Amino acid sequence: MAEAIQFLVPRDNVLARRLSIISDLADLLPPECLVHEARGLAPFETDAFIAYRRVPLAVALPRTTVQVAAVLKYCHRYDIPVVPRGAGTSLSGGAIPQEDAVVLCLSKMTRIIEIDYANRTATVQAGVTNLSISDAVGTDGFFYAPDPSSQLACTIGGNIGMNSGGAHCLKYGVTTNNLLGVKLVLIDGTVVELGGKHLDAAGYDLLGLVCGSEGQLGVVTEATVRLIAKPEGARPVLFGFDTCDEAGACVADIIAAGIIPVAIEFMDKPAIEICEAFAKAGYPLDVAALLIVEVEGSEAEMDAMLASIVEIAGRHGVRKVRECQSATEAALIWKGRKSAFGATGRIADYICMDGTVPLGKLSYVLGRTAQIVEGFGLRVANVFHAGDGNMHPLILFNANDPVEAAKAEAAGNEILKLCVEAGGCLTGEHGVGIEKRDLMRYQYSDIDLAQQMDVRGAFDEKWLLNPSKVFPLDGRIRAAC
Amino acid sequence: MQTSFTTEQLADPNVAESEKILRRCVHCGFCTATCPTYVTLGNELDSPRGRIYLIKEMLENGRPADAETVTHIDRCLSCLSCVTTCPSGVDYMHLVDHARAHIENTYRRPLADRLIRSLLAAILPYPARFRAALQLARLGRPLAPVFARVPALAPIAAMLSLAPVRRARTAAVTDPQPVSTPRRGRVAILSGCAQSVLDPGINAATRRLLTRFDVEIVAPRGEGCCGALVHHLGREDEALAFARRNVDAWIGEIEGGGLDAIIITASGCGTTVKDYGHMLRLDPLYADKAARVSALARDITEYLSTLDLPVLESRRLSVAYHSACSLQHGQRITALPKLLLKAAGFTVRDPAEGHLCCGSAGTYNILQPEISAQLKARKVKNIDATKADVVAAGNIGCMTQIATGTAIPVVHTVELLDWAYGGPKPAKLATSGRKDRARPVAAARV
Amino acid sequence: MLIPTSETDAAYIIRNAAGQGKRLAICGGNTRSGLGQVVEAAEVFSARGLSGIVDYDPAEMVMTAKAGTPVAEIEAALARNRQMLAFEPMDHRGIMGTSGEPTIGGAFAANVSGPRRFVAGAARDSLLGIRFVNGRGEAVKAGGRVMKNVTGLDLVKLLAGSFGTLGFLTEVTFRVLPVPPAADTLVVSGLDDETAAKAMATAMSLPVEVSGAAHLPFTVRHRFIGGRLPEGEATVLRIEGLAASVEARAQKLAAVMEAFGPVTRLGAADSATLWRDIRDVAPYADGTSRPLWRVSVAPSAGHQLVAALRLEAGIDAFYDWQGGLVWMRMEADAEAELVRRYIRALGGGHATLVRAPDRIRAATSAFEPQPDAVAALSARIRKTFDPAGIFSPGRMSGRGGAV
The missing domain is CATH 3.30.465.10 (Uridine Diphospho-n-acetylenolpyruvylglucosamine Reductase; domain 3)
Structure with missing residues (x-):
């Protein structure tokens, strides 16, 4: 298909030195930590944003911070772009390489370094998956709160790169609110430690800046995150509505009433059907929209909070309320929700949007989204974190049909512009990546962007780190000088 | 995911099927997290998603397999953990089957590799040959470390180390015969190949148990290896020959005295027999018959669950239940064996990381000794942590693999059930047996 | 202006x-x-x-x-x-x-x-x-x-x-x-600093959602809520939420905390005053300019830092944030070198000199000095915002610093 989004033009001088670069990298890494044959490189050409693909020059799979530093130092010296990668689950193409880049993939750095219950911290290597942190501390009554739907596979390093969110962020915050420290390797190979087991920064909040910087400022090799004591109990409850409008308005009213459940998730009919087919969680199939509201605490607490929510839902004509009866049932309900994107693959290819809007605009934006997608003759499924207005319209299309693929991309752009117009933003948790890069000007002025790019340049003045991402390719002049 | 096959390519029904499978993959990466080789090696190329990509490229280009691709496909255990995990419903099993056959047809392996594979294919499926080979292996055991030092010969070292120290006792000949009427069912039990040599006690226990519950057992003539071993080596023609032979044997019985089920006690075989319908779908003479056979195939625990066995009093013996991949991922049987054990009075414990393969995987522990040893160590550590009295599993491959790593005795689920419902105590649980069986971890590491 | x-x-x-x-x-x-x-x-x-x-x-x-x-x-x-x-x-x-x-x-x-x-x-x-x-x-x-x-x-x-x-x-x-509809504070009395740190860590590991955990040693206790805290050192734990839930959680927490020392409850009004006093560092709103440090360390390190410093300098201190925030008033000198050396030895953190007489301020780096690489990075960042260096120059870096 004709690609709407451009990558940076590969540097000829880097491509020309391909063989010598590989042989140099081979001196820095053990053989099993370097991929350079054409066949082996192809599977690294994309992440979970598969519309775009670029085969990298080589893939480094370091085991240690020292190796990461060595590779970065080398690439810095010889002006070779570097694309950091965790598990390659980015939905915005954050880990898609480019032809002249070395992919620095941290999937071999999977050690949990320390669990410290007295200070409620876990220190892990960047390649540790999100879920394995909670798994490691679960039996002792703790968990790590941010829970992106890909938490089974995505790495903590990737989470930091994208400042990942998740369903339970409504109460516990996103990655940046749960991150205490990182070991960061700068592009010149310098290793710095930001934060630690203590709170707040001694100077500028570089930790806060690095979180969500999409691999543009450095490569995180270790992280210290906050652990939280598990609540006594948690109960997801399903609320079925006859229209998406009512469900959307109900969400806004719950929050307006000062009730903050742990999670409020929204699914429309197509999404319900998709998720039910995979998880068999018992979602009602005869409603137009479904809210999964999770409350937690003691039985009495959950009952009290639920009573208020049920009352509000009643005002919005809720048709079905189903309380979950067991832990197994709860697990299935969440399994279905968290597998929603992947399960969509059963019926069609899709691209997933990630705009956030103010809650009061939820119903309006849902309605407009449906119109936009219909206007392109496509279908849409909605499954998202309603409590914080973070929408995920999945635009369904056939990837083998170039015309449809182009339409899907165009519809997606329209939806994101709509989110910005409604007072929201382009991306709530998936990151800008390559996908939304060229839409940045809808949210920021040239001056806003120039300031961001200047800061980016302060970390990596040659713009070697993940250079095709986040910032529009034109207008990087001030930053480059 | 987008694919690019030509119309001519898609005329091949195998390619057409693979294309359909590939189209479902959305590259979400969930599968990587539960893949034993990715978890061990941390390389996308050793993950299901990476392999799917390698296979896609190979098939799209219609080119012969290359060394890089073969290396990573060979490292796949076919444990099918990814299939359980995949939200998109990617049928990885049939995709990798297709890839293996393609590799076997288009790729010339190094000599040592070819020899080992031919040797395995020529011996393992045939009980008499296998028995003889084990005799030799016992003699050859001391040489294992020598072979282990030469990378190309490491599989031989692995093979020698896996051979049981003692000869398996032959099955009791005094198995009771069905007496009472009306019988509750009429079944065939796959006698199989390797299991019958390594541990004939498993099927003996099965026969006793079923007989005790008034199930008539028949032994159709001509039945043999299910074909799984050669199937996973990519030797498709041989695999289909085995399948056809078994289909003939069972169809004869189905159309004769009738069969309520074909019982399989090695879940690795069960997964394959249940797939006969698919494997032979393109054979007009066999497609229907194979589908009928697959429809009747049952893991022993599936069949026992239909018999409503009485609930027994607790017997204060804790069992670490090892969920064989072919059972939990291949056949999606997860709870039944544990429910049966609990009903029979055992305390069942679930080892951590139960979804991860033990590294046995058919001939994998011979062909990929290094990764297999790492997975075994991880599995055994999790099993030992349960501090159970005994390990139960539903697959001979896992049993052999785990037993070489732990001091806890390893038995087949059905042996415990037979014992609980009136049969003899499994020999491995004899009071003195436990410490005797403690053996050092196999010297399969290179 | x-x-x-x-x-x-x-x-x-x-x-x-x-x-x-x-x-x-x-x-x-x-x-x-x-x-x-x-x-x-x-x-x-x-x-x-x-x-x-x-x-x-x-x-x-x-x-x-x-x-x-x-x-x-x-x-x-x-x-x-x-x-x-x-x-x-x-x-x-x-x-x-x-x-x-x-x-x-x-x-x-x-x-x-x-x-x-x-x-x-x-x-x-x-x-x-x-x-x-x-x-x-x-x-x-x-x-x-x-x-x-x-x-x-x-x-x-x-x-x-x-x-x-x-x-x-x-x-x-x-x-x-x-605003949480209800709030209350449990006071565990008579714990030394080390035991208090353990008690607070235990409280934080329970599913009771403690939203404030401070330890007020003997020397400062009387400076809070008009001296109405019970006798002895006070380890205070705040619980907020729906009224019924606060009550249930407070009881659950009290049951565990009783193993550490006698537990009393403050009630809503005193609870609100107490946490405002803690927030505003009431004990050191003393009308003096004696050096006052605000130290952030791992919660388990706070009391160790104070114990170590006490052997070498005259200090008074209390703890917030489960022990991780230490407010320290020095008797005489700021002892910046000493404070920062012990912080490093205890796993890292940072100390900010919030208040001091002018002569000490002039001679002391108020913010924790940064490792060279981080300081250089911070200076480059600042330059992108303020190339001419006109915004509050030197405020965060001390003498001659770039920030």
Whole structure:
């Protein structure tokens, strides 16, 4: 298909030195930590944003911070772009390489370094998956709160790169609110430690800046995150509505009433059907929209909070309320929700949007989204974190049909512009990546962007780190000088 | 995911099927997290998603397999953990089957590799040959470390180390015969190949148990290896020959005295027999018959669950239940064996990381000794942590693999059930047996 | 003093100042003027002229206000809707002996966070979006008004806690939370510092959602809630939420805490006063300028730091944030070297000299000195915001520093 989004033009001088670069990298890494044959490189050409693909020059799979530093130092010296990668689950193409880049993939750095219950911290290597942190501390009554739907596979390093969110962020915050420290390797190979087991920064909040910087400022090799004591109990409850409008308005009213459940998730009919087919969680199939509201605490607490929510839902004509009866049932309900994107693959290819809007605009934006997608003759499924207005319209299309693929991309752009117009933003948790890069000007002025790019340049003045991402390719002049 | 096959390519029904499978993959990466080789090696190329990509490229280009691709496909255990995990419903099993056959047809392996594979294919499926080979292996055991030092010969070292120290006792000949009427069912039990040599006690226990519950057992003539071993080596023609032979044997019985089920006690075989319908779908003479056979195939625990066995009093013996991949991922049987054990009075414990393969995987522990040893160590550590009295599993491959790593005795689920419902105590649980069986971890590491 | 009344004015002033290399000491209400290094500037440049709530939608739990809006005005508007600033901004006037009105921009610029910080986040965690003027005189927007937003680099975090060295804040948008309908505080009495640290760690490992955990040793205990705390050292644990739930959790927590020492409950009114006193460091609002350190370390390290320092210097201290925030008043000298050496030895953290007599301020680095690589990075970052170096120069870096 004709690609709407451009990558940076590969540097000829880097491509020309391909063989010598590989042989140099081979001196820095053990053989099993370097991929350079054409066949082996192809599977690294994309992440979970598969519309775009670029085969990298080589893939480094370091085991240690020292190796990461060595590779970065080398690439810095010889002006070779570097694309950091965790598990390659980015939905915005954050880990898609480019032809002249070395992919620095941290999937071999999977050690949990320390669990410290007295200070409620876990220190892990960047390649540790999100879920394995909670798994490691679960039996002792703790968990790590941010829970992106890909938490089974995505790495903590990737989470930091994208400042990942998740369903339970409504109460516990996103990655940046749960991150205490990182070991960061700068592009010149310098290793710095930001934060630690203590709170707040001694100077500028570089930790806060690095979180969500999409691999543009450095490569995180270790992280210290906050652990939280598990609540006594948690109960997801399903609320079925006859229209998406009512469900959307109900969400806004719950929050307006000062009730903050742990999670409020929204699914429309197509999404319900998709998720039910995979998880068999018992979602009602005869409603137009479904809210999964999770409350937690003691039985009495959950009952009290639920009573208020049920009352509000009643005002919005809720048709079905189903309380979950067991832990197994709860697990299935969440399994279905968290597998929603992947399960969509059963019926069609899709691209997933990630705009956030103010809650009061939820119903309006849902309605407009449906119109936009219909206007392109496509279908849409909605499954998202309603409590914080973070929408995920999945635009369904056939990837083998170039015309449809182009339409899907165009519809997606329209939806994101709509989110910005409604007072929201382009991306709530998936990151800008390559996908939304060229839409940045809808949210920021040239001056806003120039300031961001200047800061980016302060970390990596040659713009070697993940250079095709986040910032529009034109207008990087001030930053480059 | 987008694919690019030509119309001519898609005329091949195998390619057409693979294309359909590939189209479902959305590259979400969930599968990587539960893949034993990715978890061990941390390389996308050793993950299901990476392999799917390698296979896609190979098939799209219609080119012969290359060394890089073969290396990573060979490292796949076919444990099918990814299939359980995949939200998109990617049928990885049939995709990798297709890839293996393609590799076997288009790729010339190094000599040592070819020899080992031919040797395995020529011996393992045939009980008499296998028995003889084990005799030799016992003699050859001391040489294992020598072979282990030469990378190309490491599989031989692995093979020698896996051979049981003692000869398996032959099955009791005094198995009771069905007496009472009306019988509750009429079944065939796959006698199989390797299991019958390594541990004939498993099927003996099965026969006793079923007989005790008034199930008539028949032994159709001509039945043999299910074909799984050669199937996973990519030797498709041989695999289909085995399948056809078994289909003939069972169809004869189905159309004769009738069969309520074909019982399989090695879940690795069960997964394959249940797939006969698919494997032979393109054979007009066999497609229907194979589908009928697959429809009747049952893991022993599936069949026992239909018999409503009485609930027994607790017997204060804790069992670490090892969920064989072919059972939990291949056949999606997860709870039944544990429910049966609990009903029979055992305390069942679930080892951590139960979804991860033990590294046995058919001939994998011979062909990929290094990764297999790492997975075994991880599995055994999790099993030992349960501090159970005994390990139960539903697959001979896992049993052999785990037993070489732990001091806890390893038995087949059905042996415990037979014992609980009136049969003899499994020999491995004899009071003195436990410490005797403690053996050092196999010297399969290179 | 320069007091612009619009963002445009501010940009104009800054552009001119940059052109002339005129240095500006940026502030809000100037209530924290003694914090950090002494700034040498031609002019004080205050945001107090930019005042007023711009947008407040209680249903969205989001407020936008001009940077110079008094915190008191904001808290009053929130209180009318039973909402609050979750990060409990500290009022520095007591300990600094300053007057004037703390502003919301100042609270964010100094990342001022109170007792709830260790569970609910710092000021920076509530801050969703900002407008500021950089040193080029350009009006820049960062962040937005929605809770989840990862669009571009998070300059919001960078500006929070930058003490007026990166930009002149003109407008802030932040998240607010409902006021918990009920709150109570358990007091565990008579614990030494080490046992108190254990007790607080235990409390935090229970599913009772403690939202405040402080330890008030014998020397300071009488300075809280008018001396009405029970006898002995007081380890205090706050619980908030629905009334029935607070009661249930308080009982559960008390049952566990009784193993450490006698447990009493304060009741809602005293509880509110107590945490305000802790927030504002009541014991050291003593009308003196004796050196006062604010130390952030791992919770388990706080009491160890104090124990170690006590052997070498005259100090008085109490703990917030489960022990991780230590307020230390020195008898005489600031002992910066000593304090910082022990912090490093105990696993790291940072110490800020919040108050000290002028001669000590002049000789001491108020902010924790950074490792070279981080300091260099910070200097480069500052340069991108303020190339001419006119914003509160030296405030965060001490003598000769680039920041």
